[in-house]
Amino acid sequence: MSALLSDADLNDFISPGLACVKPAQAAKVEKNPSLELEVGVESNEPEKVSISLQDCLACAGCITSSEEILLSKQSHTVFLEKWNELRSQDIRSLAVSIPPQCRLSLANYYSMDLSSFDRCFQNFMKTKFEAKYVVGTQIGRSISVSRMNATLKDKLPTASGPVLCSVCPGFVLYAEKTKPELLSRMLDVKSPQQITGSLLKQADPECYHLSVMPCFDKKLEASRDECDKEVDCVITPKEFVTMLRDQAVDFKSYMVDFDLSRELCPSGWDSDLHWLSNEGSSSGGYAYQYLLSLQASHAQSHIITVEGKNSDVTEYRLVSDDNQVLATSSKVYGFRNIQNLVRKLSQSASAKKRTIKVKKRGSEASRSGESTGRTNSSLLADPAKTEFVEVMACPSGCINGGGLLNEEQNASRRKLLAQDLSNAYSKIQSVNISDVADEYDNKLNSFNYKFRVVEPSTSLDVVTVGNTW
Structure with missing residues (x-):
């Protein structure tokens, strides 16, 4: 996300941060304009770039006044006030x-x-706050992934180009405010946060649901009209630590050598299942899980990985035993990479599914060793040509969310910490998504977003500058 703006920056021209959503538009017209914005390459002569309000609305640095009101209802101080009221x-x-990710x-x-x-x-939550339920989010995520796979299979036959995942509220806000043409591409299945909240409210309709999430944008997600009854308050790990520090609480003093999972989960829940994870990325694995759901119908098929120009772009391909590409998906993390994807989609609105030429590439890749699961450096991922894209606003995905406890100022060290957490994430025991969804999804609930185009802000909807939340 871009660096925070200060009052001194408020003039007709604002220099964008290194990862600003708005790319620099060169005045010169290139003879062979590229469809991609190359990451990390800057002009020798920086140019002033006009950044409009619409360009900045998806950034963590600036929010509208109406969103600030919503965020003011989502904090650890609000939670403490509500808990005291309930008590x-x-x-x-x-x-x-x-x-x-938060754990x-x-x-x-x-x-x-x-x-x-x-x-x-x-x-801690049981003793300090007398919590009735303390749960992980894997059951909610399993339902989210399962429903997304089912919806995706229905949507793909009529889709022109890739279908986009919408569980990242930062990306959803970006699309609603600046790229409404993307909304028709986006799946409307809710995130694990909201589905977990719905399941908890079913177990106890009167419960107050506190959700600990890796990203500040999850607060705005919980405040959406179609989501406000599922989650009452969202805080981040940063706020959790601040709350304990303000109350002079020694978290480690609550260490016990016995498991409370059975006591603190709703009736009918497997006491261990909701603490587990699933195969795929550390942001939920939606792209990988889509291909896994198809693999069961194709004997002898396997999934290969094709790397992109940077570690935040990856393509997955489901390949048959005779080296034909059966299905594709990809993951795109960080607004700089999202901007590249959006530019390609905008310049090729009638993008088609992979042709025989692409299948030939897949065959060549297999002969060069990629069929064993290894990547081929001669090929680069092209998310704009895949069927489904797992989109996350944060670089490195949810494992590097803005609300997590990564205070490293050096970008390289921040990335290393995110990688360490991602490696630890991969060691969490995985579940079979379809088995969990079949057991816990009664199919009666509507777990769907209602996307809306947000009109450009007026003078009545001012911007809060430099708000870190």
Whole structure:
């Protein structure tokens, strides 16, 4: 995300941050304009670039006043006030959910292994806040992935170009505010945060649901009209640590050597299942899981990985035993890469599915060793030509969310920490998505977003500058 703006920057021209959503538009017209914006390459003579309000609305640095009001209802201070209110009324119905990215970040911060952190976190929420439920988000994620796969298979036959994942609220806000033409491409299946909240509300309609999430944009997601009854408050690991520090609480003093999972999960839930994970990326694995769902119907097929120009772009291909590309998906993380993808889609609105030429490339890749799962450096991922794209606004994905405890100022060290957490994430036991979804998704609930085009802001909707949340 771009660097925070200051009052001194408010003039007719604002220099964009290194990862600003708005790319620099050169005045010169190239003879062979490229469809891609090459990451990390800058002109020798920087030019002033006009950044409009619409360009900045998806950035973490600036939010509209209406969004600031919504965010003011999503903080650890609001949670504490509400908890004190519930306690004064002798209501014991707090439900807490936390995804693996936040668990790993907090475990790293407190120098604990993941299982020790989970026990400590459960005991802390039970003892300090008298929580009724303390759960992971894997059941909600399994339902989200399963429904997304089903919706994707229905949408693909009529899609012109890739279908886009919409579980990242930062990307959804970006599309609604600046790229409404993307909305028709986006799947409307809700994220694990919202589905987990819905399941908890089914278990106890009166419960107050606190969600610990890796990204500040998840607060705005919980405030959407179609989501506000599923999650009552969202805080990040940064806010969790601040809350404990303000109350002079020693988190490690709540360490226990016994598991409270069975006691703190809703009736009918597997006490271990919701703490697990699934195969794929550390942002949910949506792209990889799509191909896994198809692989069961193609005997002897296998999934290969093709790397992109940087580590935040990856393509997956489901390849048959005779080296034909059966299906494709990809993951695109970070707004700079998203901008490249959007530019390609805009310049090729009638993008078609892979042709025989692409299948030939897949065959050549297989002969060169890619069929064994290895990547071929002579090929580069091209998300704009895949069927499905897992889009996340944060570089490195959710494992590097803005609300996680990564205070490294050096970009390289931040990336290394995110990679360490991603490696730890991959060691969490995986579940079979379809098995979990079949057991816990009753198919009666509507887990869908209602996308809307956000009109350009007026003078009544001012921008808050430099708000870090």
